[in-house]
Amino acid sequence: MPINHITGNAIMGKQMISQFASCGFMLEILYSFVIIVCSLMIYFGTKELYELSSHKGIKYFRLSFLFFAIAYFFRSFIKFVVIYFNIESIFNFSPKTFGILFGSATMFVFMYFSAMAIFYLLYSVMWKKLEKSPNKIYLFHFFAFIISLITIIFMNPFVYLWMNLLLLSCVIFIYYLSRKQSKVKKSKHNLHIIYTLLFSFWVLNIIDILIPTFFKTFQLFIYLASIFLFLLMLYKVIKKTGAN
Amino acid sequence: MVVKRNKLEIIKDILNLINKNHNLIKYTPLLRQSNISSSRFKEYYIELLKKDFVKEVHQKREKFVSLTEKGFKFLEKYEVIVNFIEEFEL
Numbered sequence: 001m002p003i004n005h006i007t008g009n010a011i012m013g014k015q016m017i018s019q020f021a022s023c024g025f026m027l028e029i030l031y032s033f034v035i036i037v038c039s040l041m042i043y044f045g046t047k048e049l050y051e052l053s054s055h056k057g058i059k060y061f062r063l064s065f066l067f068f069a070i071a072y073f074f075r076s077f078i079k080f081v082v083i084y085f086n087i088e089s090i091f092n093f094s095p096k097t098f099g100i101l102f103g104s105a106t107m108f109v110f111m112y113f114s115a116m117a118i119f120y121l122l123y124s125v126m127w128k129k130l131e132k133s134p135n136k137i138y139l140f141h142f143f144a145f146i147i148s149l150i151t152i153i154f155m156n157p158f159v160y161l162w163m164n165l166l167l168l169s170c171v172i173f174i175y176y177l178s179r180k181q182s183k184v185k186k187s188k189h190n191l192h193i194i195y196t197l198l199f200s201f202w203v204l205n206i207i208d209i210l211i212p213t214f215f216k217t218f219q220l221f222i223y224l225a226s227i228f229l230f231l232l233m234l235y236k237v238i239k240k241t242g243a244n
Numbered sequence: 245m246v247v248k249r250n251k252l253e254i255i256k257d258i259l260n261l262i263n264k265n266h267n268l269i270k271y272t273p274l275l276r277q278s279n280i281s282s283s284r285f286k287e288y289y290i291e292l293l294k295k296d297f298v299k300e301v302h303q304k305r306e307k308f309v310s311l312t313e314k315g316f317k318f319l320e321k322y323e324v325i326v327n328f329i330e331e332f333e334l
Contacts, residue, residue, distance in 0.1 A: 046328070048321070049321065049324065049325050049328055052314070052317060052318050052321055052325065053252060053325045054295070055252070055325070055329060055334065057332070058328070058329065058334055060334075061332060061334055124332070124334055125332070125333050125334060127334075191331075191332060191333055236331065236332075237328075240328045240331050240332075241324060241328060
């Protein structure tokens with residue numbers, strides 16, 4: 001192999017490494033890794049309880065965290081692409097350089113699973129009230145599909161931003177309405193606060209992935225807060241299930 | 245006021261009845277002691293068999309109901325399941 005070729009490859013490699021380091025790529029990977037591990041630990045840690053009880057609430061709860069894990073996997077994958085191609089936003093993908101199918105498919109899967117994770121978490125605490133109409137779960141799949149479709153059709157961050165904020169408001173409103181009607185007025189576990197924060201930080205995470213320049217200053221704060229929430233959930237699950 | 249038992253409680257009570265009878269009880273006394281209607285009991289009984297929580301044992305031409313390993317596991321984990329459901333308001 002000619003020496004020039006080797007030197008060229010080495011320089012390119014060094015440039016890539018420094019590019020990744022400067023963009024906090026390792027931080028991204030670490031962040032996604034922690035969230036994926038936490039989510040999968042919650043999913044597998046509750047497996048036995050579900051197998052024994054067949055309780056629908058436990059089923060939706062654990063599926064929600066499986067969806068979180070899948071969505072975060074695709075999130076880190078998209079971030080990798082954004083950093084690798086050195087582009088400002090996921091919406092700036094040029095079909096020529098990136099490929100319509102590749103970008104759209106990844107984006108679609110990410111949006112679908114992230115929406116489903118939130119819907120399932122909400123459904124896990126509300127399934128008893130909504131059980132009379134079993135088609136609700138198909139409605140969630142339909143909404144998640146529509147959200148994903150709108151995201152890849154419009155490719156406009158602000159359409160998605162407003163849509164997501166609207167969705168978040170709806171989720172919080174439904175959740176609080178459900179709690180208000182509930183016989184248990186006051187929770188001793190403060191779960192509603194954890195869930196509200198989880199929903200809110202999920203939206204911030206989505207905005208962060210779609211418009212990376214939007215939260216540049218607060219990025220680390222969003223990451224740390226999200227990790228804290230997932231670790232808190234994992235701690236609560238481990239404490240209650242005794243899973244190791 | 246009588247508190248209506250939920251599905252998990254009824255399953256736990258049925259399994260406990262079997263366990264307390266030295267893990268061997270006939271169908272009819274189990275139905276009587278479970279405090280649910282015969283039609284509902286039949287539904288639960290079929291479900292318990294399907295889930296492999298109980299098994300039918302034949303002794304001296306008579307049919308008995310007995311707990312399986314999974315049935316014992318359910319009883320062991322019942323409190324954990326209930327606490328988990330309560331903790332996460334599921």
